Amino acid sequence: MKEPDIIYSDENMIIVNKPAGLAVHGGGSVVGETLSDFLLKKFPELSRVGDEPGLRPGIVHRLDRDTSGIMAVARNQKAFQELKEIFKTRKAEKKYIALVCGAVPGRDGVITAPIGRLIKDPTKRGVEHIRGARDAETRYKILKRFGKEYTLLEVLPKTGRMHQIRVHLKSIHHPVACDVKYGGKKVCCPAGLDRFFLHAHSLSFSYPEGRRWRFEADLPEELEEALKGLAHL
Structure with a gap:
């Protein structure tokens, strides 16, 4: 590692x-x-x-x-x-890069479904059949589509619930690529990738008061390679 x-x-x-x-x-x-x-x-x-x-x-x-x-x-x-x-x-702005299954329609979107623990499996979160639901909001915009098989998104979670991005994207039927926990054993996954495709790309906030910071981290090599493998789509 x-x-x-x-x-x-x-x-x-x-x-x-x-x-x-x-x-x-x-x-x-x-x-x-x-x-x-x-x-x-x-x-x-x-x-x-x-x-x-x-x-x-x-x-x-x-x-x-x-x-x-x-x-x-x-x-x-x-x-x-x-x-x-x-x-x-919620004064920090977090941006993620996610590759999801399928062709996400439109140019952007907002998901506002409350998130809670699944009644049948408390180790997982969901938006239906849950207990302890809490408000959650996730915004996203399309960066690139790879045919009808994958879509690359920039994702901005406005709240910070556990597994929020993964749960919300699954709820609109576009789970994160390779995310077996929420997408199931047959979830889409680029060849050779052994982790789910979700990366915290940037973080910005004001601290101390009046000074704005912005930090970025490029996609790691394994995610870049996964995208190269989709270039033919």
């Missing part, structure tokens, strides 16, 4: 590009090294930062294990509280 890439750091925050396959922190069924372990080795002071620094040192938001891309981490407790509030109040 590729090592995480530190894109930027100062006295208040660390911006990291997380590879797919790496969990953000331990707990539950997670085994092996996590992003938190990696960060603690490079920034030992994180052991004193956060609500649960022993488990989630400096972590103010998260990505799924198999989602790659940009994450922000607080480097001191004051920054942790301030950055956490930015994400909680």
Whole structure:
């Protein structure tokens, strides 16, 4: 697995590009090294930062294990509280790149279905037959279509529910490519790709007040190669 890439750091925050396959922190069924372990080795002071620094040192938001891309981490407790509030109040703009199954119609769209735990399988989220539904909003625009088989999207989640993008795209019958958990065993998947195609491409927010930051992470090599393999469509 590729090592995480530190894109930027100062006295208040660390911006990291997380590879797919790496969990953000331990707990539950997670085994092996996590992003938190990696960060603690490079920034030992994180052991004193956060609500649960022993488990989630400096972590103010998260990505799924198999989602790659940009994450922000607080480097001191004051920054942790301030950055956490930015994400909680939806003042951070997150943009993802997703390859989905099928030809998504139109040029853009908005999905507003509430998300909750599936009654029959609490390890999964959904928009129907759920409990604990919470409001959720996902905006998207079409970047490119590959025939009728795939569509490349830029996705902007306005809320931060667990598995939100994956659940919302599945709800409109265009699951993320290679996402077996939500798309099923027969979900579309470019040849050779062994992860689902979802990448946190950019993150922007104001911090401290008045200074606007924007960070970007290019698609990792395996996703670029997957797109090249679709060029004939």
